[in-house]
Amino acid sequence: MSTSTNTAQSLAQTSKDQIPPTSVEAAVLASSATSNSNDASRGQPPAAAAGAAELASTKITLLGALKRFPDFPIPGIQFIDILPLFQDPAIHTALLRALELQVLEFAEHSKPDVVVGLDARGFLFGPSLALRLNASFVPVRKQGKMPGPCVTAAYEKEYGTDFFQMQEGAVKPGQKVLVVDDIIATGGSAAAAGSLVKQLGGDLIGYLFILEIPFLNGRSKLDGVQTVTLLETDE
Numbered sequence: 001m002s003t004s005t006n007t008a009q010s011l012a013q014t015s016k017d018q019i020p021p022t023s024v025e026a027a028v029l030a031s032s033a034t035s036n037s038n039d040a041s042r043g044q045p046p047a048a049a050a051g052a053a054e055l056a057s058t059k060i061t062l063l064g065a066l067k068r069f070p071d072f073p074i075p076g077i078q079f080i081d082i083l084p085l086f087q088d089p090a091i092h093t094a095l096l097r098a099l100e101l102q103v104l105e106f107a108e109h110s111k112p113d114v115v116v117g118l119d120a121r122g123f124l125f126g127p128s129l130a131l132r133l134n135a136s137f138v139p140v141r142k143q144g145k146m147p148g149p150c151v152t153a154a155y156e157k158e159y160g161t162d163f164f165q166m167q168e169g170a171v172k173p174g175q176k177v178l179v180v181d182d183i184i185a186t187g188g189s190a191a192a193a194g195s196l197v198k199q200l201g202g203d204l205i206g207y208l209f210i211l212e213i214p215f216l217n218g219r220s221k222l223d224g225v226q227t228v229t230l231l232e233t234d235e
């Protein structure tokens with residue numbers, strides 16, 4: 001049995017059979033505020049409070065693994081490198097678990113049929129997350145990389161302009177779609193991916209990111225679609 005099945009079943013059983021969730025599950029279930037809050041344990045039952053502390057500690061570990069590179073790829077950009085999250089199997093595991101729990105919490109009544117990951121760093125964890133959620137994985141790729149008819153959307157980002165594509169038929173009309181990527185900066189990439197999903201007739205239920213750069217206000221480009229980020233930069 002897959003981990004995702006186990007998790008979905010254990011979360012479903014929690015309400016049915018009163019089996020206590022693990023502490024991290026309790027934290028995520030207890031409050032949607034845990035995704036971006038430092039006082040998530042306030043007013044929660046003990047298991048949830050312990051879980052909130054554990055989730056907070058996972059986030060500190062993840063944040064501590066990120067590396068910063070000034071002036072990459074162009075002067076003036078502080079590049080935040082998420083690749084170290086995948087170098088240590090324990091951190092990689094913690095990352096996937098935390099992302100899975102975030103999805104199960106925010107999509108409680110509307111589990112995604114499809115996880116759409118963005119070229120290229122959305123491919124690092126999108127397929128693993130899709131498997132855990134028992135969902136399809138579909139890539140958004142930069143223009144010219146995929147065969148057959150594609151839909152296309154232009155976008156501008158923190159350091160340039162580009163075109164994204166999805167293969168026609170990759171998302172079926174009415175399927176519930178979650179778009180995932182490593183970072184939301186200006187939001188241009190994510191908004192373009194959302195527009196492709198809609199062009200294919202998909203039901204865009206949310207966006208999930210590992211990291212948000214809040215001062216760039218990328219969320220404002222996402223038309224109020226539910227958006228969850230695990231971590232955020234403090235600058």
Ligand SMILES: O=P(O)(O)OC[C@H]1O[C@H](OP(=O)(O)OP(=O)(O)O)[C@H](O)[C@@H]1O
Nearest residue numbers: 119120121157158184185186187188189
């Ligand atoms: O919110 P935005 O301003 O659109 O920026 C975020 C995007 O920028 C980065 O990708 P990039 O285009 O650098 O491509 P890569 O993943 O191939 O490195 C990042 O992985 C996001 O996809």
Ligand SMILES: Nc1ncnc2[nH]cnc12
Nearest residue numbers: 078079080081158183185
């Ligand atoms: N500052 C940044 N660091 C890493 N990836 C990014 N994608 C867009 N802006 C970025």
